[in-house]
Each structure stands twice: as C-alpha cells, then as structure tokens.
Amino acid sequence: MVTLLHIDSSIFTGEDSASRSATKAFRDAWQEQHPGGEVVYRDLSRTPVPHIDAAAHTAGFLPSQDHSTDQAAAFAARAALIEELEQADAVLIGAPMYNYSIPSTLKAWLDNVILFGRTAGAAPSAKGTPTVVVASRGGSYAPGTPKEPYEYVQNYLEAVLADMLELDVHFIVPELTMAPDNPAMAELVPLYEESRDRALAEAVAKAKEFAGRAAA
Template identity: 40%
Template sequence: MSRVLIIESSARQQDSVSRQLTQQFIGQWQAAHPADPITVRDLATDPVPHLDSHLLGGWMKPAEQRTDIEKASLERSNQLTDELLAADVLVLAAPMYNFAIPSTLKAWLDHVLRAGLTFKYTDTGPQGLLVGKRAYVLTARGGLYAGGTNDHQEPYLRQVLAFIGIHDVTFIHAEGLNMGGDFQEKGLNQAKARLAQVA
C-alpha cells in the first residue's frame, strides 16, 4: 500500500487543466490501487501563508519563548511536513505562472523544506532525507516551454525535490494551451496519454 499526497496549486477551479490532470491521475491510481489512501491539499482554497517572521520564530526559538502566533505557525508547518513525510507518492499539480510555479506552491515548499526533517546538513553539504519516495508533476502551460531557457518550472522543481531526497520524478506537461486550435488540443491530449502510461 502506498500513501499518495496531492498538492493542487491552480488558482482556477472548473477551467483548470492541471486539475483535470489531477482527476485523471486519481481515477487511474484508484483503479490500480483501490486500497491506497489519497490526501488532497488544495492551496487555492486553503492557502498556506508565505514565509514570515512568525514561522521563523516558531522554528528557531526555544518552545518556552514562542508567542502564540509563532506556536500556531509552527503547528501549521508541522502538519504540512507530517503529510509529506507520511506520503510514498507526491503529486504536484502546477500550472505555469509567469514562467515558474504559483506562489502558493512556493509557500508550501517553504513550509516543508525543514532542516532535520526533510533534509540535513552534513560535512559534505546538505542531504535529502525523503529517499524512496516518488513524485509526479502535472503542469499546464500556455505556450511551449519544455526544454527551453524560459522554463523555470521544471528545473526548479527537480532541484528542490532532489534537495529533500526525491529523485524519482516524472513530469507531464500540457503545453500550448493558450495557442488555440490544434496546439491546445494536441497539448492536452498528449499530456493525458502520457499520464495514462505512468499513473
């Protein structure tokens, strides 16, 4: 049995392509692994605050010195981190906003990249602690970016996931969605076909 954690980050709801891909993934995964628990965290409907002094205080101050708001910030970060630690499979649904990921997804990452929990510092540099996990990244993009210099999404997510020890990462891109006509249909169909192969 594998525990699956899905992180939704699209600001859109009904018209979101990344959410369409997520629903296809869930359907396929449940068909193949009906006993596997799936947790969905929606960063659009339940956003995570951006990194601030309260969270830093919760991380860094001794317990007896933390304010109530720092304690609440730490508790939120602990909950998000515990969800990630418990998961065997991580799914990031990430539309491309301005050549990169949504700020809500960046905020989630800032909460779960935790020294001593998801990575540690060693004499030879940082070492990821989440070895053995798999990740799938489902993207939706208005143009054609895969492999190009304007794609700051895939390289960043590969680096940050590797930083915490997740090296088995599969990207599925739905591209050309704002280009109209054949580009839009072809991009979505290719993504769905690729997803059907891996999920």
C-alpha cells in the first residue's frame, strides 16, 4: 500500500485558501491513481503539533533507555511525526506565506521531524522521498520583482527539506492571491487567475507523476 503524507498549515479553509485548493487538487488526483492507498493527513492549523521543548530536544540525542519520564513522554509525540515522514511514499505540504515566512505551526512540525542522526545528517531516513510544497503568497516575490529579497518561504524550505532532510522537493507557487480582495491590486487579478489555474494544473500533473513513481 502506498502512503501520502499530507500537511496543511493555512489558517483559511476550503477555497478561501490558495494552498489548500492546490493541495486538494494534488490529493484528489493522487487518490484517483491509488484508490486503495493511504493518506495520512495533518491539518496543523486545526490541530497544531507541540512546539519543541527542552525535554523533546534533548531526548533526541539519548538512547531511549536513558530518557527521563518527561523526555520519554515528549519524544513519543515527536517520534510519531518522524515515523509518518519516514513511512511516506510521497509528501504534500501546504505552506502559505505569512509575514514573509511560513506559518508557525509548520515550523513546529519541522522542528519535530528534523532529528540529526536520523532524518538529518549523514544518512537521512526519508532521503529521496518525492515532495511537493504549495508555497502560496499574496504578492509576487519572483526573481526580478521588487520584493524578491523578502522571499523566505521557498529559500527556507529548500534549505530544510532538500538540503537537511534530502527530500526530492518540487515547488508549486500560486501568487498574487490577495488581488481579488485588495482594490489596490485590482489590475493584477488576471495574473492571479493565471497563477491559480497554473498551480492547480501543476498539482494534478505532479500527483500523477508521483503516483507513477510510487507504483514503479
């Protein structure tokens, strides 16, 4: 059985969220290819994972038999998240830009699953897992735009997911998502619609590609 790990982090729901709309398109296409597959879903906005504390952090560097009671309890929750990542045949992440960066809930999930000596380091345990990140944003931060220097979502996630965890990362970027609601961006609505439609099509195409790789 193939498994998709699906992470959403937008504070908005349904079609009000550009990232959720694209992750849904990916997931629906994935399930059409793998009707008997499993989807492990985490909505980090509705059910946040715990932030790393000292017990969870230090426990990651000790054998389980040396854990204190607090360390054992804290690391158990962290280990469950790590195992979901390790057991996934593909990973899907919705990562909207908030204040130039990722949602704090997604950062908390990353802090839990990044563990040197296991998921990161010399031989990352989820290395090569195909991963799609839907990095939606209200404006444009593309190369050559005035706000390019403030693009910290793709840059950060490339460093963490591709460089540290060594996942096979692909980005889908619906942008200008604030155009329909911001009168000052009204002239950009057609560009937003093009970006939205392109993102949805890319999500379906990537789902079919990843599903084929998982079945091979």
